[in-house]
Amino acid sequence: MNILQEIYLGNISPSEKTFKHKPEYMKIISAQSNKYDELNDTLTEKQKETFEGYIQLMLDSSWFLAEEMFSDGFRLGALIMIEVMREDKELCD
Numbered sequence: 001m002n003i004l005q006e007i008y009l010g011n012i013s014p015s016e017k018t019f020k021h022k023p024e025y026m027k028i029i030s031a032q033s034n035k036y037d038e039l040n041d042t043l044t045e046k047q048k049e050t051f052e053g054y055i056q057l058m059l060d061s062s063w064f065l066a067e068e069m070f071s072d073g074f075r076l077g078a079l080i081m082i083e084v085m086r087e088d089k090e091l092c093d
């Protein structure tokens with residue numbers, strides 16, 4: 001089966017791909033979690049509700065940005081392949 005068939009059939013889903021967490025990433029996530037807890041402990045219930053809404057909006061915007069970056073990367077990869085194939089054809093002529 002080719003890659004396009006695999007994508008069409010749902011056998012490949014780039015958005016579900018996991019990645020190996022590097023130590024630097026894990027350190028940042030840990031610090032982020034600690035700061036969240038530290039801040040959350042100082043907030044009133046109303047402030048917590050507002051803050052949670054803000055966090056959700058940040059997550060939503062991050063998802064949108066990740067989707068855009070994936071699309072841009074895919075387009076760039078396709079343009080690179082077109083260029084490679086064009087140069088390969090020129091070498092054969």
